[in-house]
Amino acid sequence: MSKPRILTIFGTRPEAIKLFPLIHALEADSRFESRVCVSAQHRSMLDQVLSIADIRPDHDLDLMTEGQTLDELTARALTGIGKVLDEEKPDWVVVQGDTTTVMAGAIAAYYRKIPVCHIEAGLRSGDIYQPWPEEVNRRLVGTFARLHCAPTQTSADALLKENVDPACVHVTGNTVIDALKWVTGRIEAQPSLASGLADLEKRFAGKRIIGITSHRRENFGEGIQNIANAVKRIASRDDIAVIFPVHMNPNVRAVMNEQLEGLGNVALIEPLDYPHFARLLDISHLMLTDSGGVQEEAPALGKPVLVMRETTERPEGVEAGTAKLVGTDTETIVREAEHLLDDHEAYALMARAHNPFGDGHSSQRICDLLAAG
Structure with missing residues (x-):
């Protein structure tokens, strides 16, 4: 029996920071075949994180162009990611947060009936224009994701109030704490990384x-x-x-x-x-x-x-x-x-005050949820 193929899709620096610990965990886990697609919605800032985290994307759509509108970016992301999905045929698509790349990647997966794992699910401001357009991007993915990895119980409760199946909602903590612990450890061992x-x-x-x-x-x-x-x-x-x-x-x-x-x-x-x-x-x-x-x-x-x-x-x-x-x-x-x-x-x-966002072990919890299917 072949290993489940996990395709992680992201495009901005914040997504890369929050996903690289999970990608590391997936690549080290013998239960999975890990693949990575970047939209490069933010080119230079994204590349900084890919470099320090030693992430080599299998697909790079390089979508960033100067002055492009949200609808232009959305259309290019949707069709570009769709081609990658047709080539890779993953068992799961993983997206994180609320960017245009997240929304387009999740919709492209939905169109192909590929289950979506949404990292940092359930955050809600209650105002569709703040943050804009992220609030609607995040809500949209929340309507059809198969696996909702909520960073806190508050986020999980928001999903349950929207009638998301409780069996699909899990409190995992936020992977950003995993990332912060990883990078501070690297800096401690190699101070030159942050000597600038x-x-x-x-x-x-x-x-x-x-x-x-x-x-x-x-x-x-x-x-x-x-x-x-x-x-x-x-x-x-x-x-x-x-x-x-x-x-x-x-x-x-x-x-x-x-x-x-x-x-x-x-x-x-x-x-x-x-x-x-x-x-x-x-x-x-x-x-x-x-x-x-x-x-x-x-x-x-x-x-x-x-x-x-x-x-x-x-x-x-x-x-x-x-x-x-x-x-x-x-x-x-x-x-x-x-x-x-x-x-x-x-x-x-x-x-x-106590930081409510995680303990640094969120990525492993998400791996276990993906393995459980």
């Missing part, structure tokens, strides 16, 4: 570092402008420094460069590879972000997170006290950041 921030660490010695990421589509325009204004206000303090890997999207980069370039204690840097981003998390006093993944990663290292969004599909962090929603209002962001900078007890409560 050494000059900034030296430059900002004696200051508390605030790490910042911002890239959400729903914040483009006024939201991004407000975030830039807030960072500028916070950076007027002489006891802190800001390290800000600026997303390549011109809707973000143009605003941040205009507002923040040239400030002495603000470092606007290029997007970081995964080891260097893990290092940024480690040296930061707190994180300001509109990212989903940072809400999971930073608490694993004891770093409070201020979430610059109106809603989050990861309420567990807010409920546990590791994260706080602050929206994109400039005054609110400044007030909440300064509260954590000036109130040591409030900071300690967030830093010590």
Whole structure:
């Protein structure tokens, strides 16, 4: 009897980070034949993760083109992945999260009656435009996936409320914690992997570092402008420094460069590879972000997170006290950041709060579920 063939499909840096521990586990497991397809929805940022994790895709669709619309990307992803499925004929398709690649890959599998395993299933913000278009992508996959790997009980409960078969829903934890443990272990053994921030660490010695990421589509325009204004206000303090890997999207980069370039204690840097981003998390006093993944990663290292969004599909962090929603209002962001900078007890409560997102063994649990069929 042949081994079940598992085709893992992804296209962005966050997906790659959360899937490489599972791909490693599948490749090491004699129960499976593992195959990998990347859409390269994000080319350079994806390649960084593939390199550090030593993942060599069997199929690379190279879909990224400048300025393409969501419908153009969706159409190209759907037909490109469909051809790969026809060639590979996998027994399972694995997708992670909520990107256009996830949605297209899952639909292409559904059209061929191939069962879908959805990693990080069940996250819901309750607003179809936040995050956009990810909220709908994730909900859509949730209607027909065969195996739903929910990172937390809250996510599992959301699926059950949508009448998903309870036998198909399993709480596995989030594979991002597997990835973070793996990369921090690599850095400990080989510090040169994350030595690229050494000059900034030296430059900002004696200051508390605030790490910042911002890239959400729903914040483009006024939201991004407000975030830039807030960072500028916070950076007027002489006891802190800001390290800000600026997303390549011109809707973000143009605003941040205009507002923040040239400030002495603000470092606007290029997007970081995964080891260097893990290092940024480690040296930061707190994180300001509109990212989903940072809400999971930073608490694993004891770093409070201020979430610059109106809603989050990861309420567990807010409920546990590791994260706080602050929206994109400039005054609110400044007030909440300064509260954590000036109130040591409030900071300690967030830093010590239990991280609800996993224990580093999620990939093995998912392998066992796939083996059970």
